[in-house]
Amino acid sequence: MRVENQFEQQFYIEIEKSKRIRAAILIGLLGFEGISLLLIYLSFSDQYRSLFQTNLSIFAILIFVVIIIAHETITHFLIRKHTKYPEPLMKISAYIKVFSEVTLLSLLLVFIIISSKQTIILHSPAVLTYFIFIILSTLRIDYRLPVFTGVVAAAEYLLISIVCSMKLDNTGNLMLSVTPIQYLGQGLIMITAGIAAGFVADLTKKKMRISFNYLAEKNEVIDLFGQQISQQIANEIMKNPTELKGTRKKVCVMFLDIRNFTPFVEHKEPEAVVAYLNSLFGFMIEIVQSHHGIINQFLGDGFMATFGAPISHGNICMDAVESAIEIINKTDFDSKNGHIDPSRIGIGLHYGVAVTGNIGSTMRKQYSITGSVVILASRIEQLTKQYKSDLLMSEEVFFQLDDKTRKQLSPIGPVMVKGRELPISIYGLA
Numbered sequence: 380m381r382v383e384n385q386f387e388q389q390f391y392i393e394i395e396k397s398k399r400i401r402a403a404i405l406i407g408l409l410g411f412e413g414i415s416l417l418l419i420y421l422s423f424s425d426q427y428r429s430l431f432q433t434n435l436s437i438f439a440i441l442i443f444v445v446i447i448i449a450h451e452t453i454t455h456f457l458i459r460k461h462t463k464y465p466e467p468l469m470k471i472s473a474y475i476k477v478f479s480e481v482t483l484l485s486l487l488l489v490f491i492i493i494s495s496k497q498t499i500i501l502h503s504p505a506v507l508t509y510f511i512f513i514i515l516s517t518l519r520i521d522y523r524l525p526v527f528t529g530v531v532a533a534a535e536y537l538l539i540s541i542v543c544s545m546k547l548d549n550t551g552n553l554m555l556s557v558t559p560i561q562y563l564g565q566g567l568i569m570i571t572a573g574i575a576a577g578f579v580a581d582l583t584k585k586k587m588r589i590s591f592n593y594l595a596e597k598n599e600v601i602d603l604f605g606q607q608i609s610q611q612i613a614n615e616i617m618k619n620p621t622e623l624k625g626t627r628k629k630v631c632v633m634f635l636d637i638r639n640f641t642p643f644v645e646h647k648e649p650e651a652v653v654a655y656l657n658s659l660f661g662f663m664i665e666i667v668q669s670h671h672g673i674i675n676q677f678l679g680d681g682f683m684a685t686f687g688a689p690i691s692h693g694n695i696c697m698d699a700v701e702s703a704i705e706i707i708n709k710t711d712f713d714s715k716n717g718h719i720d721p722s723r724i725g726i727g728l729h730y731g732v733a734v735t736g737n738i739g740s741t742m743r744k745q746y747s748i749t750g751s752v753v754i755l756a757s758r759i760e761q762l763t764k765q766y767k768s769d770l771l772m773s774e775e776v777f778f779q780l781d782d783k784t785r786k787q788l789s790p791i792g793p794v795m796v797k798g799r800e801l802p803i804s805i806y807g808l809a
Contacts (some may be wrong), residue, residue, distance in 0.1 A: 398519065405611050408511055411582050413444030443487040447480065473519055477528050480512055485535040492543050501540055506565070509536065513572050520584045520625070522577035528726070529573015533566035538651070630687040631730045631776060632753050633672070633758035635706070638723040641682035656680075658719050663706050670702040671695070675748055681724075683757075688735040694778035696730050700772065703728060709767045727760025728772035730779060758796040759805060766791060768807040777806045778790040 491500045511530040516528040542560040637659065644652050660682070664674055667684050671692040675683045686702075687695035703726045713719045731752035732758070759771050768791075777788060789809040793802035 403734065404515060406452065407794070409444050409447050409508075412508070412511075413441050414722070417441060419657040422549040443483065447483055450486050462581040470521075473521075473524060474527060477512065477516055478531055481509065481528065481531050481535060484508055484512070485539060488536075488539055489543075492539070495568065498540070498543050501536070501543075501562070502565075508535065509569055510572055511557075513569065513576050515582040516573075517576045517583070520580050520587070522581035522584075525576030525580055526570075526573045526784075529570045529576070531615075532573070533569040536569065537562060537566045563737065622770065626735055627732055628688045628691070628735050629695075629731065630685050630733045630735070630748060630752060631728060631779075632733070632748065632756035633686070633699055633703065634678075634681065634686040634727045634757045636678075636681035636725045636760055636763075638725060643720070655720060659722065660708070660711075662709055662713075666702050666709065672698060672702060679779045681760075682755070683748075685733075688733065688748060693719075694779060694781075696776045699728050699730075700770075700776065700784060701778060703770050707808075724769060725760055725763030726770045726777045727756050727758070727763060728770070729756035729759055730773065731755070755803070756797065758798070759803075762794060762796070762805065763807075766807060770808045771805050772807075774806065777804075 488500055488505070488555070491505075492498055513525055513528045513532065518526040519525075646657070660677070663682075667674060670686070671690070672684045672686040673689075675685055683703075684699075686699040690697065706726070707724065710719075710722055710724055714721045714723075728753055731750070733748050733752045734752040735748050755773065759773060763769065763771050771791070772788075777785065780788075787809055788806040791805050791807050793804050795802050
């Protein structure tokens with residue numbers, strides 16, 4: 380509902396912008412039409428006079444072009460000055476504007492018929508100007524407006540044809556060689572064109588709504604995860620948006636802690652501490668994301684990461700262990716080569732069922748991983764200090780690994796952890 384309201388608000392803004400564009404386009408088209416008609420008249424003036432028996436019609440068309448351009452220019456100016464009218468009033472004004480434009484063209488046709496005493500103008504190219512108004516009405520992206528434009532154009536055109544034909548019949552000077560059926564056909568085409576333009580407008584609006592919803596969902600993912608996830612995972616979430624809803628999933632949770640961080644902070648300036656953390660977290664985040672994991676939250680001198688949620692890729696325990704080993708090796712290498720201050724880390728891993736999903740309100744949401752699997756992973760990470768190991772994992776993680784990886788690990792034995800009545804079996808790097 381919130382996304383739909385946002386769409387309607389943004390849609391209204393864009394429609395107001397399109398009014399200015401429509402006015403500019405119409406001014407340009409009618410200016411082009413007027414100049415083109417004048418050039419045609421100058422090139423074929425003899426044929427023109429043989430048809431209309433007067434030069435008044437060409438000047439009438441040029442005057443109409445000037446009037447309609449002035450009308451659109453004034454409208455364009457008023458739209459720029461008054462863009463905060465209530466939406467219902469703006470919708471009504473669109474219908475009034477279309478009606479006035481079509482009626483101006485109809486009055487032009489009436490004037491030419493009266494001045495030339497013939498109806499040949501009714502089946503001349505000038506009548507096709509109605510279709511310009513019909514086509515441009517689609518810029519409103521409201522299917523009713525093109526239909527309205529087509530109906531008004533057809534009604535006025537047919538009314539002019541019928542009235543003028545009857546008048547000429549009564550005087551006995553009928554100059555018309557076209558049957559009423561042809562006029563009806565012209566009117567029918569105008570209505571059909573209006574309906575077709577309405578379908579185009581409606582389809583365009585639907586496509587706009589789909590695109591807007593897609594962008595809104597994408598922005599929601601970006602706002603929710605920020606820089607926690609890789610672009611690849613973000614794309615996967617866009618394909619499977621239901622993954623963000625509350626659900627139970629098997630995940631492998633990683634807790635990472637930087638050893639001896641408190642003594643380090645005591646002897647460093649704040650800027651140095653931030654630079655140190657950024658140098659560590661920079662490559663750690665890249666490694667986690669390269670193994671399809673996400674950083675759920677930073678914990679001062681460490682972080683919690685999850686593999687398998689919201690998107691699961693293959694063997695998530697293998698991803699977590701390979702990620703942990705790569706982080707340990709990279710930390711050792713950078714420490715030995717002076718790229719970072721001498722550092723050690725402790726990593727705890729546990730595999731189990733967690734409840735995943737968005738938690739919060741419309742004001743603030745966070746993708747959360749909750750359950751005993753998170754607590755136990757944290758407890759295992761704390762055991763790395765006791766057993767002086769960079770990496771410890773539960774047997775649930777160990778049994779998910781392939782034989783090659785298992786050979787790099789050794790059992791430490793059953794141990795007691797806080798909050799558990801029974802001991803757990805853990806494994807560490809050999």
